[in-house]
Amino acid sequence: MRARWLPRGLLLLGLFVLLAAPASPQRENFSTEVGLIELIGDPPPDQITKVYGPDNSPGYVFGLDANTGQVARYHLPSPFYRDFSLLFHVQPTTDKAGVLFAITDASQSIIYVGVKLSEVKDGKQQIIFYYTEPGSQNSYAAATFTVPSLMNQWTRFAISVEDEEVVLYMDCEVFERVHFERSPDEMDLEDGSGLFVAQAGGADPDKYQ
Numbered sequence: 001m002r003a004r005w006l007p008r009g010l011l012l013l014g015l016f017v018l019l020a021a022p023a024s025p026q027r028e029n030f031s032t033e034v035g036l037i038e039l040i041g042d043p044p045p046d047q048i049t050k051v052y053g054p055d056n057s058p059g060y061v062f063g064l065d066a067n068t069g070q071v072a073r074y075h076l077p078s079p080f081y082r083d084f085s086l087l088f089h090v091q092p093t094t095d096k097a098g099v100l101f102a103i104t105d106a107s108q109s110i111i112y113v114g115v116k117l118s119e120v121k122d123g124k125q126q127i128i129f130y131y132t133e134p135g136s137q138n139s140y141a142a143a144t145f146t147v148p149s150l151m152n153q154w155t156r157f158a159i160s161v162e163d164e165e166v167v168l169y170m171d172c173e174v175f176e177r178v179h180f181e182r183s184p185d186e187m188d189l190e191d192g193s194g195l196f197v198a199q200a201g202g203a204d205p206d207k208y209q
Contacts, residue, residue: 036060038075039197040068053089054154062198062208072103072195079186085160086115090208092151095120098208099200102130106192108202111139113187115159116206120149129159129166133183134190139203142166143178 040048040060047066053059062068080103088100102114111130118126124146131142143159143166158169164182168175194201198208 036197039070039195053091057089059089059091064207064209066198066207068197068199069201070195071191072189072193073191075195076103076189078189078193080113080189082186083162085158087156087158088115089154089156090117090150091154092117092209094209095125095149095151096209097206098198099196099204099206100198100208102194102196102200102203103189104194104196104201104203105134106190106194108194108200110136111200111203112189112193114139114200114204116200116204117150117208120151123149125149125151127157127159127168129161131161131166131180131182133185134188142180142182143168145176145178147175 037044044050044060045066047063048068049061049063051059051061086101090100092098097117097119099111099114099116102116103112104110104114105112110132112132112134114130116128116130118128127145127147128141129143129145130139132138132140145168147157147168147170156171157175158172160167160169164179166178166180168178194203200206
C-alpha cells in the first residue's frame with residue numbers, strides 16, 4: 001500500500017492493520033510504527049492462526065476465544081495522537097458484525113478510538129469509525145461509510161483522521177470524506193486503557209471473524 005496519503009507517522013497491526021501520527025518531543029519514547037506481532041506475540045496464542053494473504057504477506061485468523069487485549073499505554077503515548085491513520089487488509093469470513101481495532105477506557109465501557117464492520121445487509125455493510133471524547137458515557141460513531149460487502153475477499157482500506165475530517169481510502173484511493181466535530185482538548189489515555197485487535201474487550205461484544 002502506498003503511504004503517500006498518510007499523515008506523518010504510523011502504528012502497524014496485521015489481519016493486517018496500521019495507525020499513523022506525527023512525531024513530537026513528548027512522544028519520542030514511542031515508535032511511530034507498531035506491528036501486530038508486538039500486540040499478539042510471536043508465536044501467537046493457540047487461538048490465533050498464521051496465514052498468508054494473496055501477496056504472501058502474513059496475516060492471522062482470530063478464533064472466537066482469542067484474547068488480544070493489552071494495556072494501551074505500553075504501545076501508545078498519552079495524550080494520544082490527534083492526527084493518525086489506520087490501515088487494514090482484511091478478509092471477513094462471516095456476514096456478522098465485528099470490531100477490527102479498538103482503544104478502550106480502563107473499564108472497557110467505551111471505545112475511545114476504533115473501527116468496526118457492521119453486519120452485511122443487501123450486499124453492503126458499513127465501516128464504522130469510533131472517536132469518543134474521554135468522560136463520555138457511550139461510544140460515539142464519528143463516521144460511518146457504506147461499502148460493498150467485504151466478506152470472503154481480501155480488501156485493503158484505510159481510515160485517516162486529520163483535524164476535523166475522517167477520510168476512507170479503498171485500495172489507496174479516496175472513497176469518502178466525512179467532517180466530524182471534536183474537542184480541541186487532547187485525548188488522555190488512562191493507565192488501564194485497553195488496546196485490542198479483532199475485538200473491543202467488554203466495550204463491544206462483536207468480535208471480528
